[in-house]
Amino acid sequence: MKLTEAKQQFISSWGAFGTHWGINRTMAQIHALLLVSPDPLTQDDIMEELNISRGNTNMNIRELINWGLVDRVLLPGERKEYFTAEKDIWKVVKQIVKERKKRELEPMLQLLDKLEEVEGDKRDKHVKSFVDTVSGIKKLGRQADKTLDTLVKAEESWFISSLMKVFK
C-alpha cells in the first residue's frame, strides 16, 4: 500500500472511531492528519488535505487546542500559524482521560451524591431499588475516578509493567 492511501485510510478510520467516542468526525480527522505529519501544518494545508471549509477547520483546530491535543507553532519569519499534534500516544491518552474525567465523570459523581439522598422509606421497593442502583454506580465510579487519577500521573513504562503483573 502506498503512503497516500494508507494515510487516507488512517484518517478516515480515526474519524469513524472518534464518532463512537463523542468526538466529531472532522475533529478526529484533523487530529489524525497532524499525528502522521512530520512537520507542522497550516490551516490551509489541513483544508486542502481534508477538503473542508475554512470555518470548519478553524473551529475544530480550536477545539483540539482546548483538549490539549494540538499546539500552535509560530515559525520564525512566517506570518501564518502552524499546528502540530502531540506525537507521544501515551500522553495523548492521558490528556483525553484527564479531560473526560473532568467533563463527564466528576459531574456525574456529584449528581449521584445528591440523588442518593432521596426522601422516602427504604422499605418501599421503589426507593430501595433506586438507592441501590445509584449507590452501586457511585461506588464503581469513585473507584474509576481514583484509578484514572493515578493513570494520568503514570509513566507509560511503569503503567504497562504494573498492569502486566496484576493482569498476569
Added chain:
Amino acid sequence: MKLTEAKQQFISSWGAFGTHWGINRTMAQIHALLLVSPDPLTQDDIMEELNISRGNTNMNIRELINWGLVDRVLLPGERKEYFTAEKDIWKVVKQIVKERKKRELEPMLQLLDKLEEVEGDKRDKHVKSFVDTVSGIKKLGRQADKTLDTLVKAEESWFISSLMKVFK
C-alpha cells in the same frame, strides 16, 4: 428530593452521559429506567414513563438486548413481554467493555497491522512519521486489548483490591 424527581434526573443525565459515549439518548434513558425499576416493565410502561413512541421504544429495547444489557422476561399467564436490566453494575461495565472491544478496538488493531506495512523508504520523514505513529498506537492498543480481556474476566472485588494495591 422526591423519588419521582430523583428518578427523572437520573434518567435524564444518564441519557446525556450516553450521548458522550456514542449511545443514543433514548437507549441510555430506557436503560436507566430499567436499572432503577424493582420489577420488569412492559413496552407500554416504558413508552409512558419516557413519553416516546412505540417504534422508538421497540427499536431501542432490541438494541439493549443486543448489547446484553437487557433481558426479555416472560411472566406466567401474561401475554405481554416484560423487560429487565442487569442490576449488578460491575457486570454491566464488563458487558459494555466486551462489546466495544469487539466492535471498535479489535477492528482498529487489524487495520493498523495493515497500515504499518506501508511501502516506502523509512528515511523519508513522511513515511517514518506515519509508521511511527501507527506503531505507537498499535502498541498501546494491544496492551489495552490484553488488559481489557483480563478485566472482562475479573470479579469486581478482585479487580478493585488489585488495583488498590497497584495504584496505591
Added chain:
DNA sequence: TTGTATTTTCAATAAATTTTGAAAATTCGG
C-alpha cells in the same frame, strides 16, 4: 498609521441521526 494577510465568528444551509406512527407481521388463547 494603513493596507493586506490571516484568523475568527456565526447565520444560513446541509447532512446525519433520531423519532414517529400507522401498517404489516407475528403470537397465542380459545
Added chain:
DNA sequence: CCGAATTTTCAAAATTTATTGAAAATACAA
C-alpha cells in the same frame, strides 16, 4: 384455525449536529 393482542418494521417527519462561506475582527509588516 380465528381473531384480538402484541410486536416489529420502515418511510416520512422532526430534530439535532455539522459545515459552509462570507463578513467582521485581528495581527502585523512597512
